[in-house]
Amino acid sequence: MSNWRTHLRWTGRAASLTLVLIAAWSLPAWAVLESTPAEQVVAQLVARIFEQTHYNHRPIDESLSRQWLHEYLEYYDYNHMFFEKSDVDEFGTRYGDRMGESIRNGDLSPAYEIFERFLKRAQERKTQVERFAASTFTFTEDESLVVDRHELPWPADEKESTNLWRLRVKFDILQERLGSAKPEDPAKTVTTRYDRLLRSFKEFDANDVLQAYLDALAHSYDPHSDYMAAPSAENFNISMKLSLVGIGAVLRSEDGYAKIVSLVPGGPAAKGGRLKPNDKVEAVAQGDGPFLDAVGMKLDRLVQLIRGDKGTTVRLKVIPAESADSSKREIIALVRDEIKLTDQEARAKILTVPEPGGKSARIGEIDLPSFYADLKGAGDAKSTTRDVVKLLAALESKGIDGLILDLRHNGGGSLSEAVALTRVFINDGAVVQVKDTRGFTRVLRTPAPESDVSYAGPMLVLTSRASASASEILAAALQDYGRAVIAGHKSTFGKGTVQSVVELDQYMPSALREHKPGSLKLTIQKFYRISGGSTQNRGVIPDIRMPAVADSMDMTETSLKNAMPYDEVEPVPYQKLDKVTPVLAQLDKDSQVRVAASPEFGYIREDIERYQKQQKDKALSLNEGKRRAEKTADEDRAKNRKAARAARKTPKFPEVEITLEALISKPAATAVQASTQAKTADLNGEEEENKDPSAPDVYRDEAARIVADWISLIPRGQAAIRSRSASDDSLVP
Helix, strand or coil: CCCCCCCEECCCCCCCCCHHHHHHCCCCEEEEECCCHHHHHHHHHHHHHHHHCCCCCCCCCHHHHHHHHHHHHHHHHHCCCCCCHHHHHHHHHHCCCCCHHHHHCCCCCCCCCCCHHHHHHHHHHHHHHHHCCCCCCCCCCCCCCEEECCCCCCCCCCHHHHHHHHHHHHHHHHHHHHCCCCCCCHHHHHHHHHHHHHHHCCCHHHHHHHHHHHHHHHHHHCCCEEECCHHHHHHHHHCCCCCCECEEEEEEEEEEEEEEEEEEEHHHHHHHHCCCCEEEEEEEECCCCCCEECCCCCCCHHHHHHCCCCCCCCEEEEEEECCCCCCEEEEEEECCCCCCCHHHHCCCEEEEEEEECCEEEEEEEEEEECCCCCCCCCCCCCEHHHHHHHHHHEEEHHHCCEEEEECCCCCCHHHHHHHHHHHHHCCCCCEEEECCCCEEEEECCCCCCCCCCCCCCCEEEECCCCCCCHHHHHHHHHHHHHCEEECCCCCCCCCCCCEEEEEEHCCHHHHHCCCCEEEEEEEEEEEEECCCCCCCCCCCCEEEEEEEEECCCCCHHHCCCCCCEEECCCCCCCCCCCEEEEEEEEHHHHHHHHHHHHHHHHHHHHHHHHHHHHHHCCCEECCHHHHHHHHHHHHHHHHHHHHHHHCCCCCCCCCEEHHHHHHHHCCCCCCEEECCCCCCCCCCCHHHHHHHCCCCHHHHHHHHHEEEEEECCCCCCCCCCCCCCCCCCHHHC
């Protein structure tokens, strides 16, 4: 950034400008970064705002200072591979208890001195990588490596560190041998990767170091608070705009890899269905061009490679999070597109599902990817609640017997829309409690209805580990009222906090206004259910649980460091509808019997067992013969499943689709059409053999069967959708 200066303190002989320019990417050992007066002021502002404005009001005392130091060390060395124990102990002694005192005085020397030590260690490790990569590995010994060393201590000494890096290089080369489709030189690929990693850190300027240092402070308070220097703040603002052209994925850097944090509803990645949260991006290619290794690449550069013109193709080589085989790679081709609000709209289907006894039930399904609202609109402005009401009216016209509300991919959005939508299902009542930094708790209630349409029939809310924030509020309210059965993964995500963005330029002294200080995203509120418990760090526990590999993965609030704890407030008075209690035990029993007998859920249980075993073992074998045998077994397993599905020929539920676009131009009663399987050009030929389009959506299908079971327990004609009246509660148990 032109508005930020990188200052160098020369501690050795002066060098000519020509030499500096020639070696611009490689800072000499005797060049040390220093902070500017503006950066010192920014740091003091950030510290003061966190102490005074964050929900916890926690001072940067000795305890938080030690926590902050650990976060900052792990910013550079997440897997405890670069630093040695002596480094960590030294920094702990020098800075551990007084980082709060230092930042209040505008002293940023800990940030730069730790960064300089990291660069020194990174250069040493790169030299080791080159030496080990040049050696000859046989891959026949029974050696192993714990790849995820995040919870393990830093190497005790140079000897332990050297052996650790020997094993790491051997592991990386073996991964290339196992995963590469082309006969490239694995040793060269690995060496180039670590060279790029070192180079990216050597390109850091004072602003990058400040970003890392203050972001580590923010994460010491909670995982959703961030410091965003000017470039990061700009990217954050871009990501909030619905006109962004790209693939619709949120990334963060972790151990040299770009990790998928979440997918934007309606974006190409979410529509494609193959890219998942926690997947890691290893390489990027433009169209049919060659792959560029992305390990060690600065995140902002990688983002620029993934973004591009509308209609162009980007290919990602990813390490799948759910794969038990760490050498597995998937090539995912995505066509860049404009991510519009219409792509995040609610949509509906009508499924025809067999009931016990031979009859069939008509079940409405509303897929709600996010809670959206046009805050600047008026009159008939875009609104989640209005759209769902329109879809419900269309479903009513077709006489559905039950309803599924699919929140599996809903990461949140507008809180007011989540509260408003609740009224469609419970009529009037409290929905959620919000507690602020002053300790004041207020209750949000359903607003006055804009329409007479409401739904009183059997209802199931389908959730997953990705259901978060506003979607958890809706699911929790419907569960507390006993209005709907909640079914899905072990729990929802568990994000029960609210963040606010503070622009720092308004606080800068007038003499420093030309500098761009960036912004803060900090936690200021917390959500609580009307029954008193928080959704924070616990999520919503389903009434009926279905097994999922995601339940064993670190992908929820509980897995995030420094996550704010679960707690409770006083419950508020509310009238329980209790439609679920009379039928829940029977519905759960019948579902568990089906799930236990289902071949598809059997596959999921096998995958869970394999994933858990890998996580328990932690260490991965470096014996190539053993690893290839495991890889062959995984490939055979996938082929056998594909063949078994083809042999079973399990019929899919007949369905019709209802779109909001059609409702605009046609009456609700006629705005339905036969649903067709979306067909896209195969942009990824090398992966086609691994696809299995016959794999069903087992969670949606089981949810539909649960609702069909519920309908079978109700006298015919009493489960249909209708306008709510005083007598409705007696019609549905």
